Amino acid sequence: MLKALKKMFAADRGEAIVVVSGLPRSGTSMMMRMLEAGGVAILSDGEREADVDNPKGYYELERIKNLEKETDKSYLQEGRGKAVKAISFLIKDLPDDNDYKVIFMRRDLDEVLASQQKMIDRLDQGDTEAEKEAMREAFRNDIVRTRLLCKGRDNTDLIEVHYKATVEDPAATASTVNRFLGGHLDEAKMREAVEASLYRNRAS
Amino acid sequence: MFGGNTKKVKIDADLFDRVRKVADVAGYATTEEFIVHVLEKEMLHFEDAGSDDDIRERLKGLGYIS
Numbered sequence: 001m002l003k004a005l006k007k008m009f010a011a012d013r014g015e016a017i018v019v020v021s022g023l024p025r026s027g028t029s030m031m032m033r034m035l036e037a038g039g040v041a042i043l044s045d046g047e048r049e050a051d052v053d054n055p056k057g058y059y060e061l062e063r064i065k066n067l068e069k070e071t072d073k074s075y076l077q078e079g080r081g082k083a084v085k086a087i088s089f090l091i092k093d094l095p096d097d098n099d100y101k102v103i104f105m106r107r108d109l110d111e112v113l114a115s116q117q118k119m120i121d122r123l124d125q126g127d128t129e130a131e132k133e134a135m136r137e138a139f140r141n142d143i144v145r146t147r148l149l150c151k152g153r154d155n156t157d158l159i160e161v162h163y164k165a166t167v168e169d170p171a172a173t174a175s176t177v178n179r180f181l182g183g184h185l186d187e188a189k190m191r192e193a194v195e196a197s198l199y200r201n202r203a204s
Numbered sequence: 205m206f207g208g209n210t211k212k213v214k215i216d217a218d219l220f221d222r223v224r225k226v227a228d229v230a231g232y233a234t235t236e237e238f239i240v241h242v243l244e245k246e247m248l249h250f251e252d253a254g255s256d257d258d259i260r261e262r263l264k265g266l267g268y269i270s
Contacts, residue, residue: 089260
């Protein structure tokens with residue numbers, strides 16, 4: 001309620017930026033595909049090309065990777081009314097002069113780590129068991145931190161979407177996300193954009 | 205030891221006994237002092253993302269941040 005009132009009196013900041021967030025390998029690219037199919041414009045430069053880890057592409061904006069260090073973040077205003085991908089670690093660095101609708105992708109942490117491990121192995125940077133456990137703890141903290149941060153910011157609304165549930169019932173997720181974003185998206189196309197075949201990194 | 209307002213928290217009796225023993229061995233003046241110290245340390249993980257170098261290095265390695 002207080003959040004809504006504060007928003008009413010805030011300066012006109014245009015449409016909210018849709019931020020698709022989550023841990024790396026939590027389904028953020030899948031959600032970007034859904035949004036694109038549903039009719040949301042995407043803020044991406046296509047610089048990071050599709051590869052074996054993300055065969056349909058990453059939907060990334062290269063510059064946002066430097067969000068933590070960069071002081072001039074005004075370029076993000078181009079994202080108003082569009083969707084941009086930003087991993088959860090970078091949510092803290094989003095500037096205050098925009099409104100944000102955050103779609104926070106959740107996925108079983110073991111599956112996230114298993115999927116990351118495949119990338120790491122390809123990069124020849126294998127983790128020790130101790131490192132894996134440290135990362136599990138660090139990512140768990142990152143999830144909590146992001147949720148706390150979003151709840152505490154007047155310019156940010158957050159919805160959590162579960163990867164597995166989306167793969168199993170894309171229509172339900174399409175409907176939920178569409179409602180969250182105002183109800184103007186093509187849910188049928190969003191549903192079609194989910195390819196269950198990509199659900200391959202499930203930890204056994 | 206608490207200068208300002210305080211709140212009571214209920215915790216399991218067995219857990220409290222374990223905490224008390226560790227607090228004694230570790231040399232804390234009181235069990236409460238130990239509990240506050242541990243909680244403040246843990247809260248930093250959630251409140252201060254800048255301190256998380258493990259994540260930063262991992263994300264750099266995977267190409268998700270610069």
